[in-house]
Amino acid sequence: MTEGVDPRELSDEDLFRELQHLHETRTDTLLHGSDDALERHTSRTQELEEEYLRRYPERDVDPDRLRSGARRRG
Template sequence: MSDAGGRHRGVGPADLDDQQLLRELETIHRTRHDALLHGSQNALVAHSIRMTELEAEYLKRHSDRPVAPGRTREGARARSE
């Protein structure tokens, strides 16, 4: 997959199997903080685009994923009471 500038950005998320997709997501989330603090503007934009693409593919495949009650607005409100 290439971006508008023709730079290589890795395999398209739709072309990854579930295990590869999860591995890519784990890696990109682990490297996010470093990209934010120390990456160039272009690197941060590329990182953001790739992360969004990977997350969108995961959500497309797993739209029925279980959501932890504490991760909802209602759950958060219950914690603060």
């Protein structure tokens, strides 16, 4: 089984595309994939998300997605 390109070698555009694809296919993999497929999907998602966070440690966090934002809505 191929392990995929090292996330550190991906361009930003490729990293975003890979992340988007993994998030689009998550439910199908969870519901219908083999145990090995689900395990690999999970580990690849983690690899790519960790690389994203390494590149963008100061990412734009939506205040409404914080606990205090939820309290304001409630």
